[in-house]
Amino acid sequence: MASGRPVHAVTGDEAFGEHRNLLFSVAYRVLGSAADAEDAVQDTWVKWSAADRSQVADPKAYLVRIVTNLALDRLRAAKARRETYVGPWLPEPILTDAAEDAAAEESVSLALLVLLEALSPLERAVFVLREAFAFTYGEIAEAVDRSEETVRQAAHRARNHVRARRPRFHVNRARQREVTETFFAAATGGDINTLMTLLAPDVTLWTDGGGKVRQAMRPVVGADAVARWVAATGTRPYQGILPAEMTVELTDLNGAPGLVFSGDGRVIATLTLDLDENGRVVTLHNVANPDKLHAVATRTVHRLGSRR
Structure with missing residues (x-):
């Protein structure tokens, strides 16, 4: 009816x-x-x-x-x-x-x-x-x-x-956040010893500057090389911005805790860490190409539900 x-x-x-x-x-x-x-x-x-x-x-x-x-x-x-x-x-x-x-x-x-x-x-x-x-x-x-x-x-x-x-295996989110926070503190303090305890022996750092900003042109491989590279970049100017003039936010990037670096009124880089089954960092992804930072800079949060 x-x-x-x-x-x-x-x-x-x-x-x-x-x-x-x-x-x-x-x-x-x-x-x-x-x-x-x-x-x-x-x-x-x-x-x-x-x-x-x-x-x-x-x-x-x-x-x-x-x-x-x-x-x-x-x-x-x-x-x-x-x-x-x-x-x-x-x-x-x-x-x-x-x-x-x-x-x-x-x-x-x-x-x-x-x-x-x-x-x-x-x-x-x-x-x-x-x-x-x-x-x-x-x-x-x-x-x-x-x-x-x-x-x-x-x-x-x-x-x-x-x-x-x-x-x-699935990394515990709390553990991911804890390692990311500790990693950042060690990096900004140039603490190579702490960085070495966080990194897996075969850790690899991938940096993407796209030729727009200065970054490693090849992957940095091995705990010692990665620790020294990270410690050095954490204590010197980056893209003309001093570490003391940067702001760093711990936020959710691509489904996991990550770091967003800003300075001079713009986002200048992101960093995410992948952990192994022992909770050590096995891969780092550092994106600094300005062309790839717009989505983060706009502060748009994407919901990406995976199942229908």
Whole structure:
């Protein structure tokens, strides 16, 4: 029986707004760049606005298909640029919500995004949609316009690559925060002895200046070399800013506690630490390329829930 009340039909604007966060989350994981992900989301809106939505039975699936293919196009173009990048290339860091679950945190960590760089664009998109968002193989096949068998093979290759290189343990958040705080105190004090106790013997430091600011052009490897590099940078001017003139904030970066360095009215770098099963630092990711710090500088916190 009719109630006499008008039925509210979901508009195109409302459907897009409802799924916008999901679209960014997919695009960011595929691209490793917040700026490119935002562009992909905006291009998705343009295509969505022009589409005959009366023929769209599932707006969410339709939108995910658009943004995935746009992200794939951008990733293919970016692959060539990254081959000629000055120094190590690291993903663009973002501020995240500390309330996210462990799966969401891991799926957006800089360590994982770096691993995904070695995959083909198709493998990366399939891995993201399957592992981070739990889409079925059939749904992914439709999204990337491939056969289900091709998608299953791509997922298998991607999982094997990641599992062979990713630690099989979850670091306690409290421990991560404690080590990050202790590391920063030792670094700013030039305390090499304390730094050595925090670092794993085979620790690696990756720094990304993109040729825009002075950074290590190759990975710094080994506890002694990393400790000395960190201690030196913690006691001398950085980008013309004295340590005493910097502000450092401990905040949530890519799903884990990290450090944001600011000075002269701008964000100048971020630093995140990856720990091994013994709670020692095994990898450091230091991003200082100004082009990659806009997402952090805008103070936008991204919610990146990983399961549907």
